[in-house]
Amino acid sequence: MLTITDLSARVEEKEILKGINLTINPGEVHAIMGPNGSGKSTLASVLAGRSDYEVTGGSVELFEQDLLELEPDERAAEGLFLAFQYPVEIPGVTNTYFLRSAINAIRKYHGQEDMPPKEFMALVKEKAALMELDPAMLSRSVNEGFSGGEKKRNEIFQMAMLDPKFCVLDETDSGLDIDALKIVANGVNALRGGDRGILVITHYQRLLDYIVPDFVHVLMDGRIVKSGGKELALELEEKGYDFIKEEVAARA
Amino acid sequence: MTATSLSSDPLVAAYDELLPVLTVDGLPGFEELRAAAIRRYRESGIPTTRDEEFKYTPLHALTETKYRFGYGANLTREDVSGLLLGDVDAITVVFVNGQFAPDLSSTDSLPNGAYIGSFSEATEFEDDIKAHLGSIAHFDGRLGSTNDLRFVDLNTAYLGDGTLVFLEKNVAVERTIHIVHVVSASEVAALSFPRILIVLGENAEAKVIESYVTFAGNGVTIPVTEVRLAASARLEHNRLQNESLASTHIANIFVDQATTSVYTSNNINFGASVSRCDINAYVGGEHCETWLNSANVAAGSQIIDNHTRIDHAQPNCQSFEVYKSILKDNGVGVFNGKIFVYEDAQKTDAKQTNQAILLSPTATMNTKPQLEIFADDVKCTHGATIGQLREDALFYLRARGIPLAEAQGLLVYAFAAEVLEKITIDEVRGKLEAALFEKLAS
Ligand SMILES: Nc1ncnc2c1ncn2[C@@H]1O[C@H](COP(=O)(O)OP(=O)(O)O)[C@@H](O)[C@H]1O
Ligand SMILES: [Mg+2]
Numbered sequence: 191m192l193t194i195t196d197l198s199a200r201v202e203e204k205e206i207l208k209g210i211n212l213t214i215n216p217g218e219v220h221a222i223m224g225p226n227g228s229g230k231s232t233l234a235s236v237l238a239g240r241s242d243y244e245v246t247g248g249s250v251e252l253f254e255q256d257l258l259e260l261e262p263d264e265r266a267a268e269g270l271f272l273a274f275q276y277p278v279e280i281p282g283v284t285n286t287y288f289l290r291s292a293i294n295a296i297r298k299y300h301g302q303e304d305m306p307p308k309e310f311m312a313l314v315k316e317k318a319a320l321m322e323l324d325p326a327m328l329s330r331s332v333n334e335g336f337s338g339g340e341k342k343r344n345e346i347f348q349m350a351m352l353d354p355k356f357c358v359l360d361e362t363d364s365g366l367d368i369d370a371l372k373i374v375a376n377g378v379n380a381l382r383g384g385d386r387g388i389l390v391i392t393h394y395q396r397l398l399d400y401i402v403p404d405f406v407h408v409l410m411d412g413r414i415v416k417s418g419g420k421e422l423a424l425e426l427e428e429k430g431y432d433f434i435k436e437e438v439a440a441r442a
Numbered sequence: 443m444t445a446t447s448l449s450s451d452p453l454v455a456a457y458d459e460l461l462p463v464l465t466v467d468g469l470p471g472f473e474e475l476r477a478a479a480i481r482r483y484r485e486s487g488i489p490t491t492r493d494e495e496f497k498y499t500p501l502h503a504l505t506e507t508k509y510r511f512g513y514g515a516n517l518t519r520e521d522v523s524g525l526l527l528g529d530v531d532a533i534t535v536v537f538v539n540g541q542f543a544p545d546l547s548s549t550d551s552l553p554n555g556a557y558i559g560s561f562s563e564a565t566e567f568e569d570d571i572k573a574h575l576g577s578i579a580h581f582d583g584r585l586g587s588t589n590d591l592r593f594v595d596l597n598t599a600y601l602g603d604g605t606l607v608f609l610e611k612n613v614a615v616e617r618t619i620h621i622v623h624v625v626s627a628s629e630v631a632a633l634s635f636p637r638i639l640i641v642l643g644e645n646a647e648a649k650v651i652e653s654y655v656t657f658a659g660n661g662v663t664i665p666v667t668e669v670r671l672a673a674s675a676r677l678e679h680n681r682l683q684n685e686s687l688a689s690t691h692i693a694n695i696f697v698d699q700a701t702t703s704v705y706t707s708n709n710i711n712f713g714a715s716v717s718r719c720d721i722n723a724y725v726g727g728e729h730c731e732t733w734l735n736s737a738n739v740a741a742g743s744q745i746i747d748n749h750t751r752i753d754h755a756q757p758n759c760q761s762f763e764v765y766k767s768i769l770k771d772n773g774v775g776v777f778n779g780k781i782f783v784y785e786d787a788q789k790t791d792a793k794q795t796n797q798a799i800l801l802s803p804t805a806t807m808n809t810k811p812q813l814e815i816f817a818d819d820v821k822c823t824h825g826a827t828i829g830q831l832r833e834d835a836l837f838y839l840r841a842r843g844i845p846l847a848e849a850q851g852l853l854v855y856a857f858a859a860e861v862l863e864k865i866t867i868d869e870v871r872g873k874l875e876a877a878l879f880e881k882l883a884s
Contacts, residue, residue, distance in 0.1 A: 238841050242833075266843035278838040282856025282863070291852065292842040299843070331856075332838075348842065 191216050191387050192356055197248035198412075199236050206232045208412035209248065214356075216385035221398055221423060223391075224409035225431050230391045231275050233409070234360040238272040239265050252356060266292075267299035269355030273345040273362050275391075280332040285344070286314065288332050289351050296352065317350040321377050338365035346377040356387045363397035375400030395427035408434055451487050453504060453596060453633075454480070460511065460600070467541075467602035468561050469568055475576050479598035486592050495590035498776040498808050499718050499747045503690050509662045512539035512625075512632030517657060522546050522624060525655045526684050526877055530869050532620035532651070533558050535605050539626060539661075540634025542603045546622075555610035558619055561637075562603045570608055574641050575601075578668035579696045581724060584753055585782050586814060589720060594694045597635045597666040604637030609646035611672070618867050619650045625685060627659025636665035642675035642703075649678040651870055654693075656686035656713070667695045671703035673727065678706045680865055682874065685713040687742065693719040701727030701756075708865050709736040710874060711746050712881050720749040725759050732761040737861035739881050740773030740805075747776035754787040757817075761791075766861055767798040768854055768882070769805035776808045781822060783815040790817065794824040799831060799857055854882055 192214040199207040206229045214220050224230050236243050237250065239262035250257040257265060280288065294304045305313075318325060321343050333341050342362050349357055362374055378401050382388065390401055398406075398420065406422040407414045410431070415438050416422065426434070457480060464476070488504050489496040515538045522536060523529040535558065536546035542560040549559045557567055564571065579594050605621050623636045642648060654663055663685065671677055685691055691714040697705050711717045717740075723732050732752055740746040752761050767775035777796045798807035811824040831853045839849035858878055865871040 238837075240837055261846070262837060262840040263843050263845045263849075266841055272841055274838070274841075278834045280835050280838065280853070280856060282858075282860040283852055288839070288842070288852075291844050291848065292839075295845060295848065296843040352842065 191253055191385070193251045195249050197236070197250060198246045199232060199243050200246055201232065201243055205246070206412050207236065210412070210414055212407065212414060214387045214389060216387060217383070218405065219382065219388045219390065219401065219403045221390045221392060221403035221406045222409050223393070223395070223406060223423060223426060226393065228409045229412045230409055231360055234272055234275070234358050234391060237270065237358055238262055263295065264299070267296045271349050271352055271354035271357045273349055273357065273359040275360040275364065277333045277341040277345055279334045281334050283332050285328045285330060285332050289314070289348065292348075292352060313351060317347055320350060320380060321347040322373050323347055339367065339370040342366055342374055343370065343377070346374050350377060350381060355385065357381070358389045358391065360391045361393060362390075363392055363394065371397065372400060395423045398423045410434065410438065452509070453488065454484065454599070456511070457599070464600060464602040468604065469565070469571065471568070471572060472601050476599050476601055479595040483592055483595040483599055489590060489592060493590060495749065498774065499716060499745065501690070501716065503716060504662065507631060509631035509633045512627050512634070513541050515539050515541075515626040515632075517543070517546060517624065517626055519546055521657055522622065525624065525657060527620070527651065527653050527682060527870060527873055528622070528655070530618060530620055530651070530873070532618035533615070534620045534622060535559060536622045536624065537605070537634075537636060538624045539632040540623070540636060553613060553615060555613040556615055557606060557608040558615070559606065560603050561606055564606045567606060567608055570641065571606060571639060574670055575639050575668065578670055578698045579666060579694070581696070581698065583755070584724065585784060585816070589722060589749065589751060593664050593692050594666050597637060597664050597694070600635040601637060604639065607638075607640040607648065607650060609642045609648060611643035612645045613643065614647040618870065619648055621650065621652045623654045623663065623665065624657050625655070625659065625661030625663065625689065626657040627661060629659070631660040631662050631689070633662045634664070636663065638665070638667040640667070640669045640677065640679075642671050642677055644672040645674040646672070647676045649680070649867055651680040651682065651867065653682040653684070654691060654713070655682075655684050656689065660686050660688045662690045663692070665693045667693070669695070669697040669705070671697070671699045671705060673701045674703060675700070676704045678708070678866060680708045680867070680870060681710065681719070683711045683713055683717055683719065684877065687713065687715055687744065689714040691717045695719070695721045697721070697723040699723065699725045699727060699730045699732065702729045703727065704731045706733040706864070707735065708861065709734070709748070710862070711736070711738045711748070712877065714744070716745045716747070718747045718749075720751070722751045723761075724753045724755065725761070726755050728756045728758045730756075730759045732759070733864070734761070734763040734765070735861050735864045736765040737858040737878070738765075738767040738775060739770070739858065739878070740767065740775055741770040741881070741884070743772045745774040745776070749778045751780040751782070752792065753782045753784070754790045754792060755784045757786060757788045757790070759787070759790055761793070763794040764861065765796045766858055767807060768801065768858055769798060769807060770801045771805065772802075773805045774808070775806070778810045778812065779824065780812040781814070783817050783820050783822060785816045787817045788819045790820040790822065792820070792822045796826040797857070798828045799854060800828065801854065851882065855879060
């Protein structure tokens, strides 16, 4: 469903992604692991269409469409969802209003009518319960004054509401205590299955105990330097990123 | 001054003929106050952009367009209820073109110890009105340069009827108090000088909304509101200026706060061609709170100018000021925020924020914070941001499927809605939110 071919990108004249190749088939869960600064969030941002990242080469196809040609909102409407590493606070826009706008915008894109308010409220109730979110948070401004954990749970809540076909989770585990981590993993696992593809980006292996991936890739200095099964994550946890660095050096 | 130069100022051209009407209209005994005010006004006349306090407020409309007193306009209750906020459930005092309209007002069933109504019907409170009126606006104890008071003088010169909100000690009025000024004019704009006096006794509490709206035509509206809060009194003072787009509106508000009182102003300006509002709060007691919130939208070639002045004369007080403007097309926003912290006012905590969003390359914002601090142990901050919408917020909305134009609209709306959230009267807030939405969409 997602095919990344030789993708390179830069920010402010700095080359960050240096030729990424990755294919994710329907129903698969992939994890990308890598040290800080290796380009994980850059990859996520390029997929979502952030304009300050300039694609300098390669291509990305989502459902046989040229993803890079689409506006960020069109990508979302086509079924791409990015759970942000740093969710943005939007004072003055309530969570509920925001979600209603998003759902109806996507429906409009597909030529559908607005979701009936009753159906919307029922969906909100169901998904808020799944993410163990306090209903009072729904009438508060988006992410404003939320704790780190609340922001991350809110991301997965939005993901559950929008029911995307392909999800990218950028360090959704960072800043979470173990209880919050379980809630988040639970939410993600509930969305697992069927044709939905999931890309989990993380620095630590911890999250992958709860969201068990089918494939693990290691990103270093803008390139995927190693791929394997879920046991690769464990190996990384045990030996650290240094052993891969050595491997890469030996290969060169 | 010669007779010709006098009549060349249309604001006072008919003054002498009108004087007898003013006495009949309001309460007796204000002759001296009026005489002193017209004398002061005539010494200076209409300000020009060479006057510091009116640098960005072109007032040529006052000399170039025709306007006159529009007494005798006849509106029905239906006419008024069709106006923005016209149907709000409230104790309501209505003036049409500056003239009290008892048939459109509803001020029955007031709690004991409360008067809400016109000066002309407040005969019992004559002495109270005399004790306060003018003394809040023309208060001599302020430090440094005083603001330009000529429109205050002009208003006082035309003092006739007005609105009194008078609450005795410990009286809390739960129902909203709505003071409505409607303009109903034909080809010639209606000139009016609304006057409001709000006096809250010790520990008294009220929520007031002052609204300035147009039924037909245009207005030249020059209101003065004086507010005096005794110890521990609490006032939520909402203001809506939504006059027709060729109107001129020049408002002055004066607040005098005693110990532990709380004054909250939510000042909303959407209308008029030139809209000016000065708020002067003198904090003359310890442990007071002063909140000045404001949302402004200027589109087309509207000019929306706000001046604020807070005098922290006593220690241990807090003031929070958030002024926001959205400027479209050739809209112009002006903000001048003065804060004076007097020598004795230690432990003052004053925070001033001014933010503007420019939605077109031809919109402009002029902002000038002016902090004059004479005490040493104080916390005073000010910040001004003028710019476009936040990129990170726009991207976040778009990443959830909301197209660019809609995301922009949502953020612009939210920027101002944050100010409207401070209004605790649900019905009023809801209607203003809808009006904001409409104003931004147009
Ligand atoms: N907006 C930006 N401006 C400048 N440099 C950036 C920007 N975003 C990322 N970078 C740089 O790109 C590199 C990769 O960053 P990032 O993709 O955030 O890494 P990761 O998510 O793997 O920690 C880092 O060196 C970072 O400093
Ligand atoms: Mg990152």
